[in-house]
Amino acid sequence: MPADLAVIGLGPLGLPLAQAAVAAGIPTVGYRTGPEPGSLSPAELRRMLSGGFRHAVGPAELGRVRTAVICAPTPRGTDGDLDLSQVEAAARTLAARLRPHTTVILESPVPPGTTEDFLRPLLEEGSGLRAGRDFHLAYSPSRVDPGNREFTPANTPKVIGGLTPACTESAATFYGRLTDKVVRARGLREAETVHVLETNFRHVNIALVNEMAVLCHGLGVDLWDVIRCAETKPFGYQAFRPGPGVGGHAVPQDLASHAGRPLRMVELAEQVNSQMPRYVVQRAAALLNEHGKSARGARVLLLGVTYKPDLADQQATPAREIALRLLDLGASVSYHDPHVPAWNVADRPIPRADSLYESAADADLTILLQHHRTYDLQGLSVKAQLLLDTRGATPTGAAHRL
Structure with missing residues (x-):
């Protein structure tokens, strides 16, 4: 036909x-x-x-x-x-x-x-x-x-x-x-x-809420509760949520080479978002230190290494940079993702956790990078020795949130 x-x-x-x-x-x-x-x-x-x-x-x-x-x-x-x-x-x-x-x-x-x-x-x-x-x-x-x-x-x-x-x-x-x-x-x-406008709108607003996440952690403020309250406003506000970085296929454009001048907001947004993987690793190292452990030699389990929940797509996923930075600190990194049967970072194979709960219990630190539907976060929060939630998906008080 x-x-x-x-x-x-x-x-x-x-x-x-x-x-x-x-x-x-x-x-x-x-x-x-x-x-x-x-x-x-x-x-x-x-x-x-x-x-x-x-x-x-x-x-x-x-x-x-x-x-x-x-x-x-x-x-x-x-x-x-x-x-x-x-x-x-x-x-x-x-x-x-x-x-x-x-x-x-x-x-x-x-x-x-x-x-x-x-x-x-x-x-x-x-x-x-x-x-x-x-x-x-x-x-x-x-x-x-x-x-x-x-x-x-x-x-x-x-x-x-x-x-x-x-x-x-x-x-x-x-x-x-x-x-x-x-x-x-x-x-x-x-x-x-x-x-261009739609893509840059997403990146600029993600950058804003990522900066708010860093600020609120320093102030001891629960950003996730702030967002929950703010999104009840029926006008003038659209809720965005922070995360470990920005992935996907939509690349922000500042058009400096085409228009003769850059979009300064987009440039700044890219700088903010590109630093989130580093911030996640800093938070991870600080949490380990607070619990009497060093990042060197620590067993770190990464949960969800795709750029979006419930998909296998790894385009520009921040999980790669986070894993690489942890490895550079001397941590022993493993991962679990129901959509990714094998994972390599900088040509280095990362061990895959077969038993999620046993691996979380064995790891010194578990980092939730992507909230796949199959993850029972209540159960994980009980099993994990230490859990860092970069998506604000765990029940309040069950984990350390970004």
């Missing part, structure tokens, strides 16, 4: 889009841009396959669809900017097969101006077609929240910005098959900047 949609890039952005398209009855083909970690369970993948999803056997299949969505990853490069190499590779592959009247949409996180100034020339030069005349070109910021059961692609509004009004309408028609609400941006750059 011919596909209506090609999803190019089957990582954390592309797979959920393909899943939503299949659920909406759209025949979909997926094309990988490189080694991309899958986030679907075997049962979810079976449902997709039975619903009409299939992997492309070759790039030629990209020329047989009405809509192509590029979801290639754009990790941060060594220069600090987003690496667009996989977007470029995807564009060149698609351009060689691009047919007239196809709608091409970019969902990858990119700096404003990328769709028109970077993607458009690649598609036009490789296909001989002209964007806005021979094919439609648009940008739509991905709003995937892995593991979120409340907000799905169907009930999350989709922002669309096209090269021309006709491009916007073509992309809106496609996304109207997937979601209850489509929001039209003024153009490509406005749609691209929506993602």
Whole structure:
């Protein structure tokens, strides 16, 4: 059966889009841009396959669809900017097969101006077609929240910005098959900047509450109780919670190299958030010291090493830096995570705890880094010799909180 949609890039952005398209009855083909970690369970993948999803056997299949969505990853490069190499590779592959009247949409996180100034020339030069005349070109910021059961692609509004009004309408028609609400941006750059604003909003507010965590610990104030009370305010406040660091695929952008000046709030937020793993290790060492133990030679158990609860994704997880810093202090580090069967840090294999409660009882310090649903925190707080909770998930008084 011919596909209506090609999803190019089957990582954390592309797979959920393909899943939503299949659920909406759209025949979909997926094309990988490189080694991309899958986030679907075997049962979810079976449902997709039975619903009409299939992997492309070759790039030629990209020329047989009405809509192509590029979801290639754009990790941060060594220069600090987003690496667009996989977007470029995807564009060149698609351009060689691009047919007239196809709608091409970019969902990858990119700096404003990328769709028109970077993607458009690649598609036009490789296909001989002209964007806005021979094919439609648009940008739509991905709003995937892995593991979120409340907000799905169907009930999350989709922002669309096209090269021309006709491009916007073509992309809106496609996304109207997937979601209850489509929001039209003024153009490509406005749609691209929506993602910048949304991502930076998250990082800046996490930085604020992380700073509050450090401040409140010094003051002897229960920050978690402060947040509980503050979030009862029905206006002007949105609750964020501290943690051991910020992980995930959404990279904050200050756009200094594009706009000629940095976003100072974003720069500061990155500095604050990047120091949280170090702060967690400092708190861990202080707790051990308070109980007559040194970090050197201490047995430390890390619980949950993924960047998000109940998922196997380890992208930018702060657990790696925390483990490395503990190892540098001479601690003996082990881990437990129901979603991670094996774990390496700086090419060093970290022993996996098979029996959670026995390992917690044996460890000098247990650090909760990620609150997976399977963790019985009340039971762990009883079994563990010393428990540091970086997520505020344990019952009040049952552990030392961040």
